[in-house]
Amino acid sequence: MTTLRFAVDNMSCAGCAGRAERALAASPGVSEASVNIANHMAQVTGTASPETLRAALKRAGYPAREATHRLSIEGMTCASCTGRVERALEAMPGVLSANVNLATQTASVRVLDGAVNIDALAQTVTDAGYPAKAVDNDTQSEPPSEIEPLRRDTMIAAALTLPVFLTEMGGHLYPPLHHAIMGSIGMQSFWVLQFLLITLVLAWPGRRFFRIGLPLLAKGSPDMNSLVALGTLAAWSYSTIATFAPALLPDGTRAVYFEAAGVIVTLILAGRWMEARAKGRTGAAIRHLIGLRPDTVLLSRDGVFTEVPLSEISVGDEIKVLPGGRIAVDGVVIEGDSYVDELMITGEPVPVAKTTDDSVTGGTINGRKALIYRATAVGANTVLARIIDMVQTAQGAKLPIQALADKVVRIFVPVVLGIAAITVAIWLAFGPQPSLGYALVAGVAVLIIACPCAMGLATPTSIMVGTGRAAELGVLFRKGDALQRLDSAKVVAFDKTGTLTEGRPTLADQYTAPGCDAAEMLRLAAAVEQGSDHPIARAILSAAPTDLPDVTDSETIPGSGLIASVSGQTVLVGSEQHLLDHGVKTAPLKDSIARFAEKGQSLVCLARDGKALAVFAVADQIKPSARPAIDALHAAGLKVAMISGDNAAAANAIAHQLGIDHVTAGVRPDGKVDAIKTLRDQFGTVAFVGDGINDAPALAEADIGLAIGTGTDVAIEAADIVLSSGRVSGVVNAVDVSKHTMSNIRQNLFWAFAYNTALIPVAAGVLYPAFGILLSPMLGAGAMALSSVFVLTNALRLRKIAPVQEDLPTPRYTEAPA
Known part of the structure; x- marks a missing residue:
């Protein structure tokens, strides 16, 4: 209870x-x-x-x-x-x-x-x-590195072991050396010297194995340290008895294995040292993100900017960032204008212009002019802190693919102890004389070579490097298991507006009747529309020049258009039906109206004094990165769908231009969930890409939700993955990172399982009856260490993942030198 x-x-x-x-x-x-x-x-x-x-x-x-x-x-x-x-x-x-x-x-x-x-x-x-x-979530600090202690212990162990190894193994390879040692100090003194040196190795740099492994063994829950401790202790104990109490051993079995114990400890420490160095490189992305925060800032105090530690900043404080300086916290510009490099936050290489009332993000780099901004978020509430937390959360995740490894590892060490005991018993019963020596060598080799280190590192190291590299590419995995689920996706469904398109209508095309000036017609339409806040009206206004004629007697007819007087002439602007309702014949515009309508574009017709003179096509423009991204997804073997609230004509026109396989049009926001369920039934696992706000239910329903955000919109709770760059190309990079990472994990798991499956029997001596091969415990220690290093090195290859799609090179700063 x-x-x-x-x-x-x-x-x-x-x-x-x-x-x-x-x-x-x-x-x-x-x-x-x-x-x-x-x-x-x-x-x-x-x-x-x-x-x-x-x-x-x-x-x-x-x-x-x-x-x-x-x-x-x-x-x-x-x-x-x-x-x-x-x-x-x-x-x-x-x-x-x-x-x-x-x-x-x-x-x-x-x-x-x-x-x-x-x-x-x-x-x-x-x-x-x-x-x-x-770990303090506000400071996002890293655990202390083991690299230096392991380097030190490895060097000490090597220095103490090397004389024993060279003289013992050298004497076997070069008999005159053996005879020289026996003739000078004698075998007993030689063994006592080995005892002293190797005892120091086990008691000093090797104590970590005994300090952790033996208590766990006593509790009945042995780990890898227990295996190493048992193996080296067995070799040392046998050798110590042979040196100081040989009468306790059967005749013909007196031999020492001090060099094996020393070399095992040295090699395993060396392997851990290499592991620690490789692990350090796997966490490079987190260290880079943490390093984006400056230690000090220029804080305004009584109108004077004073340098203070970052920890003293509060919301509302005014901060000055010098040219080339790093912005400390999130804020809003209150004075100055400059360009800010947001590459490390969004993955976008083009600096962004910033002026009064524009937001700035902590960790980004200011351009060539000073800015003063007011802090709006500090500490754990900043975008950078949330990104770091996302990456750390993803890196700490456990994928479903790791479940099998976990089940094996849970029983692995006890099974190895059992195999080692059986190996010793079989060699004692059936091995050649002196059987005790052979049994010891085989039993220790099994204990040493069977370490499950590689199994434990196979998945988390790949996740660390893969998600870290993804963050550098502007892809933030909020949930680590999204890595595996995205790899299994069969169809990628996109929301249209704001995802594949810019999200705002612009003037896409125009037809002007013969004898009319196109620019003049656009000015005339914009003059009439300037009183409207409709998105289509704003699209025409933004395309027209600023010197518009005066308008009088303007009247809005809901659902149809406007009628106004311009320079004494009656001007109609609106739908084709609006013109027809006022007795204007639209025959001169028919072909253009039909052509624009086929593309799904919104139409604005213009008539003056009863004559139809122009038609304007307004459309939400496709993002430049959309078509290359969809082509890349097709190349990766994925189906691509689009879910849109637009009418079928507009949606199909966009889909045709982009090469999309499946279109669901006329869908209300609450209907996107059903659309995703339909796609899942038809194709399989669905990844949905939306803007993370009105698409939240669909992002949650999809097997994998990818939210296209910006550097200030990274905490979208409904999504599994956030594309901080705000570009469709981020979807392709996310899929590519997922596939590379999962492939890397499978390689690592195969190696870890295959290594243990193949070498434990060899260590036990199955090759000895046929080939006379018995694996040395020292070779087993080296092979065990190298297996972990192989897994780590393989995972580090993920740091080289290149973006599938990159923007064309752009000058870093486009403003004039200060």
């Missing part, structure tokens, strides 16, 4: 609290429940799981408030470590789920808010044998 206290949302009265309380009390395993409307807290006693309580409140309409805590963890070395930490966390009352990432040495824990604090989580992990501490 446990008692949980946690926060509950959506309650506004005592009746709400009562309903929430009854929902909790009716849940299986709940013996007592109470809900307090004053502090919005629930208290539940019983055996019900947090997930059961969460589901009960969700059904009742009063969801339990959730919180996510992040921990930095030390000492995890393999997949069995991460599994042990996850199980320890998930066993805590109030914890909904825990994801532990070996590559980042972090844990992301989702809890019922108020039920458990982060210090208790950290203490639980520490008690499990892995020192942990809370």
Whole structure:
């Protein structure tokens, strides 16, 4: 029986609290429940799981408030470590789920808010044998690097082991060396010297294996450190007995394996050192994002700009950024004009003009003129902080593809211990003499070569590098599992307006009757339209010159158009029916009207003094990047659909120009969900691309939702992926990163499983009867270390993913030098 206290949302009265309380009390395993409307807290006693309580409140309409805590963890070395930490966390009352990432040495824990604090989580992990501490989400700091300690320990182990290795192995390869050693100091002294050096190796740089591995072994939950500790301790113990108490060993079995113990520790430390260096490179994207924040800013105090630490900035403060300086926090320009490089936030290479009332984003780089801006968001509320949080969340995710590896790893180490024990028993029973020596070599080789490090690193390292590279390309994976789901997509459906098109009507075409000046007709239409706020009127006004003639007696006829007097002449502007209703014959415009209508364009006709003189075609222009993006999606083997609220003619015209396979037109916003369900039934897994606002239900319904946003619209809750560049090409890059990353994960998992499957039998000695081959534990240690390095190196190849579509080179700054 446990008692949980946690926060509950959506309650506004005592009746709400009562309903929430009854929902909790009716849940299986709940013996007592109470809900307090004053502090919005629930208290539940019983055996019900947090997930059961969460589901009960969700059904009742009063969801339990959730919180996510992040921990930095030390000492995890393999997949069995991460599994042990996850199980320890998930066993805590109030914890909904825990994801532990070996590559980042972090844990992301989702809890019922108020039920458990982060210090208790950290203490639980520490008690499990892995020192942990809370990560401050506001500072977004990184865990301390292990590179330098591992480098130091590797160098010490190598320095102590090298004399033993050279003299012992050198004596086998070059007999005169062996004879020289025996003739000078003798075998016993030589072995005592090896004992001293290798004991130092195990007690100093190698102590990490024993400090972690032996307590876990005693608890019945061995990990990779336990395997190394057992293997090296077995080789050292046997050799120590052979050196100081040979009478305890059977005749003919006296031999030492000090060099094997030393070399194993040295090679595994070297492998971990290389792993740490490679892991450091996998986190380059996060370090780059964190480094975008300046340490100090110029803050206005009593009208004087003073340099202060970034942490002192508050919302509303006025900040000055010098030419070439980095903008510290999100804000609005209040003085100055310049160009700002937003490449690191949006992935767009073209600097953006900024002037008074324009927004600026923290982390971007100012151009050649100073700006003064007012802070609108600081700390964890800035765009940059939210981007960092998105990338970290995605990097800490656990993909469905990892489930098999987790199941294997959970039983892997105990199985290896069993295989090692069976191997020793078989060699003792059936091996050649001295069988004890052969049994020791084979048993230690099995323990050392079977480390599941590569299995634990196979998925998280690829996710880290892949999502980090995606962020550099302006693709933000809000949910890590979207990587895998996007790889399985069969159809990509686009919202039309604002996604494939610019989202604002512009003048697309014009026909003018013979004998009329086209520019004059456009001026005349714009003059009449200037009093209207209709989007079509604004499109004509924006295309016309500014010197418009005076208009009098203007009248708006709803649904038809306008009628006005211009320079004493009667001018009609509006639909074809508007002209016909006023007795104007539209025959001179018929061909153009039909041609424009076939393209789905909106028509504006103009008549003066009873004569039809011009027709204007207004349309929402297709984004330049749309057609190349759709061609690239087709090349990737995907179907492309478009969902639009426009009429069929307009939607089909756009689809024809873009080469879209399937069109659903005339769909209201609430009908897009049904359209996606239809696409799923017809094609399979659906990815939907929208603007993230009115498309929120469709983004949530799709198997993968991609929101086309801007640098200031990255926190779109309904989407799985945010395209911060605001360009359709981001969809192609997202699909490409997904496919490359999933392919990389499959390669890594294959290598990790194949390596262990193939080499454990070899280490056990299956090749010895036929070929006389028995794998040395030292070679096993080297192969084990290299397997992890191979997985990491393979994952690092994802840093080289090039964008499928890039804009043409553009000058970095187009303003004149200051």
